[in-house]
Amino acid sequence: MWKFLVPFAAFVALVVLFAFGLNPNRDIHALPSPLIGRSAPPFSLTDVMDPNHFVSNSAYKGQVYIVNVWGTWCEACRQEHDALLSIARQQIVPIIGLVYMDQRDKAKQWLEQSGNPYAAVAFDDDGRTAIDWGVYGAPETFLVDEQGRVMYKFISPMTPEVWQREFLPRIAAARRAGA
């Protein structure tokens, strides 16, 4: 009995391990963020559109908001731009842009040409805000709840499907909890 059961159990364990490890839908570079459930790191940075104006996430305290990290150098950010524009048109939550490892003029020009989905666009000149948020690439999209806690982090280009599947239910839950 054991002679059969032990190898069989080992086989099943390996199949489970490989099914998890080889799952093509799993992004092996995506890391869990230690920020989830903790207060969103505060920032106050100059506005990409107007360097005399400051963008601060404390201005959004008390409401659910999105922080989207991007740069004009980032091909995947260009891919998600249309999705962000359509999300912005729905006016469900404000999206704050965080321009990462980029030049102000380039970012400004890109938004003027392709449309601006952001309620405000902060310019992270020296990358310190990105470090505070644990950013290691772009695009990265964070969801912050009404208590100012990071609820969710999505790494990869935003799509309408991801918005529908991952963000809308969490936004609804955050509002239920906050109400």
Next chain:
Amino acid sequence: MVAVLGLWLAGGVPAAHALDANGQMEDPALQERYERIAKDLRCLVCQNESIADSNVELASDLRRQVREMLVAGQSDDAIFGFMTDRYGDFVRFNPPLEAKTVLIWGAPFIVLAFGVVIIVRIVRHRSSMPLDDEAKEPV
């Protein structure tokens, strides 16, 4: 020509010097700590390189952070804490032993114990068998 070659070399082989791209630190003791810490921090863009070896911008930003914290007199633990608070334990090549990482540290010992059990069983089984030349003798 020599100057051009020098420039080309400087641009072409920076990989080994990523660590000191901004010059060495003044205090040799701090430099020693800086090198040790940078070698234990993973560059999350390349993932298999440490920030000491990597030339990507994030690695250089993180090195700047480590240097500033060292100069400000912060402890090694404070610096590693700063990094794991933001990037998780994965940022360390040498993750701390805790509930989540017990399996990583314990796995080699589990495999070793498993191997020992198998060997003991095989040896016991064999020693209970008749010797080869005895078996070959015609009965």
